[in-house]
Amino acid sequence: MAIISEFYKNDKFSEHVGIELLEVSAGRAKAKLEIKKHHLNSVNIVHGAAIFALADLVFAVASNSHENISVAINANISFIKAVNSGILIAEGEEVSINPKLANYSIHIKDEKNDLVAVFQGMVYRKKEKYGSKDIKN
Amino acid sequence: MAIISEFYKNDKFSEHVGIELLEVSAGRAKAKLEIKKHHLNSVNIVHGAAIFALADLVFAVASNSHENISVAINANISFIKAVNSGILIAEGEEVSINPKLANYSIHIKDEKNDLVAVFQGMVYRKKEKYGSKDIKN
């Protein structure tokens, strides 16, 4: 998983948002967001796009935990519970994988272990593999 | 639209990401993201979650352009074209509205007017209205 660790380090948007990757294994990942003021929306609850960003890192890391480069083509998120402070944890796993496409399911929970959102994502798996020069630019 | 302008000003996450609201009218909105380094992912293209955040502001503003407070319950995004610089514009409109639920369709385009992503969102419309004390806390 050395590649993934590199992959995550270079994810400037996730860093900007303040997302922390906790765990990675083949087809799985887990990440954390400590809620701060800049994650809130105009009614002072955590912004849907901040929750999406947390789930999206898990999605990206889980789908890129194999050799091939995976790019997101679709994501569907349902928002279940509003939160305004504390910590959010997103945990995701591979639902299916074939040479071209793979699907992931990610659950986002709050400190009480209540479900905050559910996220389903699909990636297109490129032929290019990590470690090739193509993505080192 | 004085309420919306207030609504947008208080959206701390959109400000943190660097999204600028351009236009609002009943059921419609338009916003802009000037791509900077912190919007990129680990393969140096604009992060899916940054594109989502841009679309999500349009979704939030368009759905909250009426009297009632609207909260996002579902969003579905398909990513079409990878971009790494320039400006992104998201434009959205109301597809349907009833007293409880409303649907929105948002298109995100790059400087060449190419479609970068399409976003569909559904909100639940609360009974609370803007300007009431409920949301001033």
Place this chain on the structure above:
Amino acid sequence: MAIISEFYKNDKFSEHVGIELLEVSAGRAKAKLEIKKHHLNSVNIVHGAAIFALADLVFAVASNSHENISVAINANISFIKAVNSGILIAEGEEVSINPKLANYSIHIKDEKNDLVAVFQGMVYRKKEKYGSKDIKN
């Protein structure tokens, strides 16, 4: 679950398609489709809409296993594996529920226990309850 059994018996479209309900409990359901010629599409694999119909019965039954009438407001389905004969089984469970909205996750598998599709659905929960005159017409 007498109500549900009644509910299912009156579902004329599911009957027309040939779907059989196998199990129901609070927030959960399981159904079966024996693939016949009229379920195929023009390239002789099971039609996506037939798979959707199978998942949708599970969704409808699981979401209507409580007292309140639930109506589908959104469904998202990802198609994973093509099949052309045998039996399909859909099994679903409640992911979240509050007084107004509930979410369901349904997996559709073939005889080899391979995942054929994944389905996520959201319902709006009405105030009307089963057994009231409203739905007896």
Place this chain on the structure above:
Amino acid sequence: MAIISEFYKNDKFSEHVGIELLEVSAGRAKAKLEIKKHHLNSVNIVHGAAIFALADLVFAVASNSHENISVAINANISFIKAVNSGILIAEGEEVSINPKLANYSIHIKDEKNDLVAVFQGMVYRKKEKYGSKDIKN
């Protein structure tokens, strides 16, 4: 569009449901469902899966109006208005297309021209083309 007409004729599920194709052109299609008893659900409104089937034919025909065989990989449908009689019309168009993937947007309306549902679908485009022996079996 001779190929499409053949394609549609062989779609046994659409025929079983009672869907009629009205128009096809490159990336676009239009179809009709005359609501009958077997399209209703247990509360006597048109079944969500029947509406999906109508939209899905438009999706299949529009996405297969080009040379390559397209297979559905994701569909997202939002249900807006309940109907119980009359005619439904679904009309769809291509939102994006590249050599591997394409996206479609389909609107389903009733006789009053009211929106009944909106459907977004994504296909994977195979290398195989129509007219080749591969799909003639």
